[in-house]
Amino acid sequence: MDGSGGGVGAEVDEERASALPALAWQPISVVASLMGTVMLIFSSRLGYFGDELYFIGAGSRPDVNFADQPPLVPWLAHVMNDLGGGSLVVLRLPSVLMMMAGVVVTALIARELGGGPGAQLIAAGAFAVSPNFLIGGTLLATSTVDPLLWTVVTWLLVRWVRGRDDKVLLWAGAVTAVGIQAKYLIAVLWVVVLVGVLVAGPRELLRRPLLWVGAAIPLVTGLPGLIWQANRGWPGLEMVGVVSQDVARFEGGRVGFVVTLLQNSLPIAAGALLFFGLWRVLRSPGLREYRFLGWAVVLLVALVFALGLRMYHVVGLFGVLWAFGAVEVERTGVSRWFRWIPTMPVFLVSAFLAVFVALPWYPESWVKDDDLLNSGRLGWPTVAGAVALAYHQLPPEQAEHTAIVTSVYWQAGALDTFGPDLGLPAPYSPNRGYYYFGAPPDSATSALLVAPDRTMLDGHFDTVTKVADIEVPIGFPQLNKGLSVYLCEGQVEPWSKIWPGLRTMVA
Numbered sequence: 001m002d003g004s005g006g007g008v009g010a011e012v013d014e015e016r017a018s019a020l021p022a023l024a025w026q027p028i029s030v031v032a033s034l035m036g037t038v039m040l041i042f043s044s045r046l047g048y049f050g051d052e053l054y055f056i057g058a059g060s061r062p063d064v065n066f067a068d069q070p071p072l073v074p075w076l077a078h079v080m081n082d083l084g085g086g087s088l089v090v091l092r093l094p095s096v097l098m099m100m101a102g103v104v105v106t107a108l109i110a111r112e113l114g115g116g117p118g119a120q121l122i123a124a125g126a127f128a129v130s131p132n133f134l135i136g137g138t139l140l141a142t143s144t145v146d147p148l149l150w151t152v153v154t155w156l157l158v159r160w161v162r163g164r165d166d167k168v169l170l171w172a173g174a175v176t177a178v179g180i181q182a183k184y185l186i187a188v189l190w191v192v193v194l195v196g197v198l199v200a201g202p203r204e205l206l207r208r209p210l211l212w213v214g215a216a217i218p219l220v221t222g223l224p225g226l227i228w229q230a231n232r233g234w235p236g237l238e239m240v241g242v243v244s245q246d247v248a249r250f251e252g253g254r255v256g257f258v259v260t261l262l263q264n265s266l267p268i269a270a271g272a273l274l275f276f277g278l279w280r281v282l283r284s285p286g287l288r289e290y291r292f293l294g295w296a297v298v299l300l301v302a303l304v305f306a307l308g309l310r311m312y313h314v315v316g317l318f319g320v321l322w323a324f325g326a327v328e329v330e331r332t333g334v335s336r337w338f339r340w341i342p343t344m345p346v347f348l349v350s351a352f353l354a355v356f357v358a359l360p361w362y363p364e365s366w367v368k369d370d371d372l373l374n375s376g377r378l379g380w381p382t383v384a385g386a387v388a389l390a391y392h393q394l395p396p397e398q399a400e401h402t403a404i405v406t407s408v409y410w411q412a413g414a415l416d417t418f419g420p421d422l423g424l425p426a427p428y429s430p431n432r433g434y435y436y437f438g439a440p441p442d443s444a445t446s447a448l449l450v451a452p453d454r455t456m457l458d459g460h461f462d463t464v465t466k467v468a469d470i471e472v473p474i475g476f477p478q479l480n481k482g483l484s485v486y487l488c489e490g491q492v493e494p495w496s497k498i499w500p501g502l503r504t505m506v507a
Helices: 025-043 049-060 072-084 086-110 119-128 131-136 142-163 167-180 184-202 203-207 209-221 221-232 235-250 253-265 268-283 285-307 315-332 344-358 380-394 409-422 432-437 493-504
Strands: 402-406 446-451 460-467 486-493
Touching: 025 086, 025 131, 049 142, 049 253, 049 380, 049 409, 049 432, 072 086, 072 142, 086 119, 086 131, 086 315, 086 402, 119 268, 119 315, 131 142, 131 315, 131 344, 142 285, 142 315, 142 486, 167 184, 167 209, 184 203, 184 209, 184 285, 184 315, 209 315, 221 235, 235 253, 235 432, 253 285, 268 315, 268 344, 344 380, 380 402, 380 409, 380 446, 380 486, 402 409, 402 432, 402 493, 409 432
Parallel strands: 402 446
Antiparallel strands: 446 486, 460 486
């Protein structure tokens, strides 16, 4: 037997669905509010991150899909940027609220497991002091939306195991449908979960009709995006290799994955409880029915490590591990060496360490050029201003037939965001999603190229002349620092012939 009765029916097991402990709403809301306050304070620090600029630009061109993203986050970025008039706090407010919601959902998982107020508070506190989620609340990115939705799905799975109420599986399908519009990675969550079920049970989950009805919801709602991808040669799949290259170039590859994982373990309360929760779900008889989630974590970490992807691709399963750990601390007690970890002083120290490690509490002058996360937020108004100066120095008749082209999608996003106020036309870029927004018109017989060098358009124009160096004191090389503006004249071939050969997904 791999589950407790139930067959394929949808009846709720009344004994399993017995009353849960009360939700410790008041202390959990305090934890969520404190986390939210910290994130709001830091959400106005520095400037737009390069991906945020891209999302704003993409969101201004509504579509059912983009080359490297589903449409939800670009649409949200465009709307919030318009509502806030360029306010970083308003732009990032959804991220703050989503991370606060993650605190509550993690506490709900602990409650679903039978954890009392103490366990709920420990689990919520671990989420709140995680550096990854503190960073996530100060940026609007898929790495913010995706982990929350994973946490909600795991809560619903835990809820199903406890009560065998199959309607919960429909809700899981609906949440997954939202997740598919934010990042396709949530499909991988279900793959590792189903493998975990095959390994450890309860296999009766696979026989529940509403599981497969729920699975149809994201398939149907995601179909327009899949058709978009198929019609363009599946650029989204290409992004797996691109992300792996980016991780190797900018983030230390697989070693960087391990280092980042350890950084998220530095706040002792979160890190220790994370590993304790994984250990207990794989060993504790009291958590046997949830063991499939432990195996899902192991499989996901191994998969992400093997592919050379980012640590944030696994953090969506952190919440359920914290809940497992917190409930086991409350239920069974722990050895003397561990007993001091889930205590208020340790959580306070952990919170301090998390802010110190994750958030830019220091002046801009302390940011290092190789710090992609923070140097990628600086200098964008300077970049846009330099391009505007070069553009407005052109004779009006030439400017009318001059396209602005950038080497990287971040640069195009900056010109999309700041350019209208500077009198600039819409930019073009053959990089990532911007390639699919279209080529410059063939009537544009000259170009202003924004790039670290002239290579991209060399050979496509008779003359390529540097007209400006963009002076950004702190920035990431070749993305927002070390750039120049080149005037390209005497076009050899029209853009409609040049553009396909310029396409690149690598930034």
